Amino acid sequence: MAGARIVAVEQRRPDLRFPFPENFAGRLTGRLVEAVGRRAKYLMLDLEGGDVLVMHLGMSGSFRIGGDLPGLFHHDRSKDPAHDHVMFRLSNGAEITYNDPRRFGFMLLEPRAGLATHKFFRDIGVEPLGNELDGSLLAKLFAGKAAPLKAALLDQTLIAGLGNIYVCESLHRAGLSPRRAAGTLARKDGSPTARANLLAGIIREVLTEAVTAGGSSLRDHRQADGSLGYFQHTFRVYDREGEPCPRAGCGGMVARVVQSGRSTFFCGACQR
DNA sequence: AGTTGCACCTGGCTGC
């Protein structure tokens, strides 16, 4: 999309999770896409003229890239046209389709200058794959917190972009209980414990591996070219309730509990 | 100020 111009937008319903911005298709049509980026789990298209098209996939949203792209792929017709809510046609022949059965996703069109103070973005935390995240920062973020480690890691105002799967997987690899108080990863003086340093490294490792594997394909989810992600085959605990703990010599069993309304999968034997 | 729970939706799966 970067460097291409939006030549047509078809918006097939008035809302997703929120109503579409006023005159959404009209304001996008004819605009040049200057850059494509991301912040936390928000996709950002920088548009000519200073606006940003912000898009979130929610739980079930996905983009498919098709159309006539010289030298690139051409995907089959959508298998789920009932939930194809928005189509973008670009000057380079690409046709981008947004599909979202549950409609928890949303799209915003905001001035670039105001984004940093927008209520959806002003409190967003640190990027887990950025240079800032290390044991020291984790300790600083978690110091004094009685909240469970699981809840703290899912808190997007602390670390931005960790979801339920990767939190469960990271905690298992780190051998840390999701129920442990987040504050126990900081010493009294705010310096990191060995656990904090370990966890910070593991978060980076898990995310990097997941990205390399093309993400996790649950149910019918696909990458933008229709191919499958493979990281789900390497899940050690997520959605593996009742299975033996994969840690060598552990002998425990993967359990499922509910924390702040979300499923947590973990091994009570080796995660302390 | 910090936390918790609800709400927003549809569809897939399980068990009766």
Add this chain to the structure above:
DNA sequence: TGCAGCCAGGTGCAAC
């Protein structure tokens, strides 16, 4: 086969 009940990748917001 039908149907009720439960569960799902997230997060904004109201209520404590």
